[in-house]
Amino acid sequence: MATTSQTQELTIDQARIKKAIISGVPLTITTYTLPHEIELYIEQVLEAFLKELGQQHLKDYLAYCIRELAVNAKKANTKRVYFMERGLDITIPQEYKEGITSFKEDTFNNIGHYLQLQKEKGLYIKILFQVKGHTIILEVRNNVVITKTELIRIHDKLARSRQYHTLEEALTQVLDDSEGAGLGLVILILMLKKIGLDEDCFDIIPGETETIARISIPMDKTRVENLSILSKAIVDQITALPQFPENIVAIQKLINDPRSEMADIARHISMDPAMTADLLKVVNSAQFMLSKKVDSISEAVKLVGIRGIKNLLYSYGTQKILGEDTSDKKALWEHSYKTAYYAYNLAKNFRKDKNLLDDVYVGGILHDMGKIIFSTVHPDLLQKIRSFFAEKGIPAATFEDLAAGMNHAEIGAMIAEKWNFPDNLITAIRLHHEPNQAPPEFKDLVETVYLANMLCEYENGNITFDQLEKSVLTSFGIGNEKQIELLLQRFSESFKRETQNH
Template sequence: MATAQELVVDVSRIKKAINSGIPLTITSYTLPHEIEVYIEEVLETFLKELGQAQLKDYLSYCLRELAVNAKKANTKRVYFMERGLDLNNPEDYKLGMTNFKQETMENIGHYLQLQKEKGLYIKVILHVKSQIINLEVRNNVAITKTELIRIHDKLARSRQYNSLEEALTQVLDDSEGAGLGLVILVLMLKKIGLDEDCFDIVASDTETIARISIPLDQTRVENLSILSQAIVDQVTSLPQFPDNIVMIQKLINDPKSEMADIARQISMDPAMTADLLKIVNSAQFMLSKKVDSISEAVKMVGIRGIKNLLYSYGTQKILGDDTTDKRILWDHSYKTAFYAYNLAKNFRKDRNLLDDVYVGGILHDMGKIIFANVHPDLLNKIKAFCSEKGIPASTFEDLSAGLNHAEIGALIAEKWNFPDNLVSAIRLHHDPNVAPTEFKDLVETVYLANMLCEYEGGTITFDQIDKKPLTSFGITNENQLEALLDKFAAGFKRENQRVRS
């Protein structure tokens, strides 16, 4: 996402964030008026792309209220620090709040400058994931127990109001940021069919997070799922997995098979043999010497490694790389695979994971490549299907733009009888936190490798990367990420040069 200071709404980046399940982040230290306007413009575009433009006025108010409250909370911190008062001491708190509003308003420039110097931010995050729109406002100070009690009291009282008029008849304490504004926020949510349970404030030792969660229109979700399945069912141009590869896979799965049987079957296909040897001799396997025969390759790489190679090799043969769009997608997939392999190699030390993350990286964007394969006659069939089922044209446009590409790729992978771990890597590569426990390492690694590629390309910022996978790999700040990326990028460049030579 463009930094807030640029004040230019980048529509293409917002679309990419939506289609890839990546959060949009806007950070400010002083929240001037022009930043508030920019946030509103980004929200408007974000909701429009999601087909939820009707929510704009209600959610604009909510975001603005939460952002202003976060700004006030930061101001309160520097005000108390300057006066030598302890926010967590009830007597100090009462004393500080006596003149807080008047004194900070009279000298707001001074206190905003202090906030900036101390790095106290207001961070607005827009994110759609698992068919839920999440709007968050974060500030990097811990909320006190007293403040949290006051906020929960306001929220509890807001339940009794059905209109703004009712709320205004009550005497509300306006010395705190969490006053009438929060009550109006809950009323706004009620107007769009949500209750106060969709709003929450989460406290940690370092951050306070105010979050609004909005389920996407259920009809639209169902339509996307129906369309995804329809495409998988009707893509007749995509055959079943090649017979020769299926036969080799059966041999690999047969406990009675020997290495020599597998190698002999592969060797019967000269093109496959040449391609597999090329892959086996790549940096992925880090072999000490060049391998010239498939029999030796099977011994060196192992059964699991060969099996995974066959999945990626067969997929690439079926989907092809005969257009510029597909070549760009495959190039991204190769880099993701290389980065995933190196993440696993440096941080996980699991040989089986090394094999799995490489092929998971190659295949993670299968859904996008499948859409690039769709012929005009199929597009017409799908459009007719939409008309027959009463599905809006905009839903199909969402799908063709990439929304649900992970689900389409996973459905095709299931059609080709891929193992569950690879199906999960494809389906969840934008949503690693919901991965089954047994596949979590694989999905997290493919996710982070994909994010490294996106970060390297300048299409996302560090703030847009999910913190849980980062923490899982011991990455706590942007400098660490950049150092790691520099190392991987140099390795990928050397590998490409070696392959071409």
């Protein structure tokens, strides 16, 4: 969201915060020296983030926790440059002991010098805000590896914090202790206790290149239940959404019948001129890279294969039912086509699995079904649902969350279940914002649809490289932003050529 390597105007982008929450992508603020104006900015972003989630009451407690962790991260970075300058190895106990005795006094008297050194070495403090499923994740990361000694000291302070029940009790005992420095973490745990969390919600995670301090806050159960009830009501109430058209169901039956021949399937498709045209359009697109144009439907069926035809029917049928009659829907379908195209190209370049090519393409087309369905709902029905939830005392904000797209993945998956879609497509729709939740058998599919969707968001300037899920990038062998930009350049130019030809 922001990198503060130089002084700049810091403004809160509410629309971006809302979009990050809906998409489940992290908001990040990176700083090298943590000046006072950045501390204030972090607090403002936290407030806007919590407000969007209806959790404003947590702001003061969590602001303290983030401030404490950020200051600790800055101190850890300062310690690294101080030890480097003195030629001491922080990982050797004897040298650690030698350096730490004068660390406080030396750095306090010359803090500007050490902060400048941190900046030159690229030692950052990164604050991260994210919603994962029904949990709020707050993290403070710094790119130095925590030593065993430091980790033991932290765990010792956390263990001691369990014995205190009030702030007064902690202050009395900790301040008498020669190690008064542990007070900040003790207060942090007490703050979490005040909002009903235990110390298990806080963790220090030593990574290979970073140290991560993480607070996980389960969202208000009432709100989560309300969203689920609302989503189910939307799906149940949309009686206007029928099962698939009969001709599509008939072809699906033919495909599933082992005695069927390609010629029978081709004959059935050719009875529907619109479907025939769509199938030929797909087969002649850049996706199949054929040397000549295909005009015959039976040749097309042979080229696309049973799995390809089956997938085409899901996307074709969904579009037939949901339509493209409003500008909102048109924009959503356009985004879906681009996602499908990017997903197909990611699978082709990185995954080398023919079946996956067909699956990711249709997964891309259908990933935002939930948003399209919500925009399909008749205004009278929306009013009826709104009134029903007002009677139940469910806040209007929860309804607005749904309208904005929160839970759209769940709504899409529920409709896909209603239409008897296969498990792989239902999973791709449900988890396209949560790739780490995917079961092993659908991991490649979900990760590919997730990354394709995120590439579209990155291309539109809606997210930054920092907001991409690192584990997914790693599985595609992507390690830096330059690779993403080169990939996008290729995909984007190819997509433009593709759409101009049709």
